[in-house]
Amino acid sequence: MLLSKTCIYGLRASVLLASKKQGGLEYTTIRELSDELEISFHFLTKVLQKLTKSELLESYKGPNGGVKLARDASSINFMDVVRSIDGDSLIHECALGLPGCGLLKPCPLHDQWSGLKMNIITMMQDITLKDMANNDSTGHLLKNPIQIISGK
């Protein structure tokens, strides 16, 4: 799996926040997010703390508190969230799990893989939370997905 489950949770919560953001002045409680996404409240809290620390979200304690996007949804991209949660491994390490790659020591898959890897990174950099929120016609990201095609 390219992304950790934690990372997917963070993404889904971020897209949900983006879809809520009309004025963008109000905070949404993590409880509300966790209810809508059907993710454990306590776990989501931990995940979102990472996003808050990396300043993609802002949080506020107490009544009427919660979290909100720190910037406009159109200026936060997929990759921002991935890097905040999963770190840079997607960029630095080979997604095939063969670290130590590079021009110095390309492995036998490098020619075929490096282009694909670049495409993935480019895609993640190009798509913003706003894009995802606008395109979520089915609410797929916003619910716990039902396994239609069972993968093992």
Place this chain on the structure above:
Amino acid sequence: MLLSKTCIYGLRASVLLASKKQGGLEYTTIRELSDELEISFHFLTKVLQKLTKSELLESYKGPNGGVKLARDASSINFMDVVRSIDGDSLIHECALGLPGCGLLKPCPLHDQWSGLKMNIITMMQDITLKDMANNDSTGHLLKNPIQIISGK
């Protein structure tokens, strides 16, 4: 990580076998493979058992025994090994970790992602063990990779 460590071990051992196969009549001991690849012998044994069960490898017990490719290296592709070890999840599940995808219920990333996913699968189906063995000029797959760019 797109592939499990177990899967990468299996791939590396398979490529090594492919590179050895001149006549293809002889068995290579798992001990020799594990020494060259610097992978734990016992663990590699378990991994290769999967490949043997799915008939990508043939094994033989006793003196002069070991494992060998069951077919010509040019007729076993990357995807064969991946499916044998990691199963079909790469194909059926979304590599982004969002199961339940498909035409019925495309998530907001589907347009961007499905093409990339297809490219990855196609690449894995197109490249054979022979290709990889021929292209391993640096022996990268055949050693425990040294982390040049440290990813976390």
Place this chain on the structure above:
DNA sequence: GTATATTAAGACTAAATACTCTTAAATATT
């Protein structure tokens, strides 16, 4: 047949990831 070399299989341990629970800190309302 006895010893030796090898894979097969299963139980066990370790590490990483995912998840839960409790307590503390901050803020608002009264």
Place this chain on the structure above:
DNA sequence: AATATTTAAGAGTATTTAGTCTTAATATAC
């Protein structure tokens, strides 16, 4: 000030993945 609401932080548990170790089964050589 007291209480309620909310995130922050940290300890603890569970599950999955990775890795080890022991024993069994199979084949060869003498």
